Amino acid sequence: MRTLFRIxxxxxxxxxxxxxxxxxxxILIQRH
Structure with a gap:
């Protein structure tokens, strides 16, 4: 259970x- 939760x-x-x-x-594209 813990392993699945970690994944x-x-x-x-x-x-x-x-x-x-x-x-x-x-955002960077919209700036330029």
Whole structure:
């Protein structure tokens, strides 16, 4: 159970990083 929870937590963090990176890229593109 703990291992599965850890994998899910890592997946959530990875998805969050991807979303934040995409948002930052969009903002930078809109600036230029």
């Amino acid at each position: 899910e937590l890592i997946d959530v963090l990875a998805i969050g990083v991807v979303i934040v990176t995409g948002t930052v890229v969009m």
